[in-house]
Amino acid sequence: MFDLSVMRELLVDEIVSSAGAEHGRCFALLKEDAPDSKLKPVKIFDVSPNSVLIKLDKSEQPKTLLQEGRGQRQRCDYVLLTIYQDRPLMLFVEMKSRTAKKPEIQRQFKGAECIMDYCNSVLKRFHDQEDFLGQFQKRFIVFYKSGLTKQRTRPVLHPHKNDTPERAYKYPNPYNPPLKSLISL
Secondary structure (H helix, E strand, C coil), X not given: CCCCHHHHHHCCHHHEEECXXXXXXXXXXXXXXXXXXXXXXXXXXXXXXXXXXXXXXXXXXXXXCCCCCCCCCCCCCEEEEEEEXXXXXXXXXXXXXXXXXXXXXXXXXXXXXXXXXXXXHHHHHHHCCCCCHHHCEEEEEXXXXXXXXXXXXCCCCCCCCCCCHXXXXXXXXXXXXXXXXXXXX
């Protein structure tokens, strides 16, 4: 079993959350903090009790290090580290109240991947964790506010493996999905 507590030791408390529990099921709670947000909070159910939820957009991005031009300073809203069926998973999650262009979302995911690569490097050099995050399977999810008044009562399971920013799975808000409906193993 993977000990995710090393991530809690690495990151500041303000950006890290733990799993909650409701009716015997563990969940990760994701919500937009912007006052004009139209998305409802999302609970991803059936995560492991020791899951680590990282709110990337809560930390200030240093503007004195990287140029802005190609999107390298962007990042998605959340990264969820969890264990599912003994497999370590890293879910990159973007929440959109408005329509966003695919390239913008892809840049946000890629920027978040860079941050997690940096964390992996710090874990290796300062915490004696050889490629800890490299063992995690990546999945990319976009929760969005649907503009339709008529919606399906149950979302359709996605047919493709959402393991790259280009193949991110789009999931309508306000559903509170189980983890297995967001990943394809």
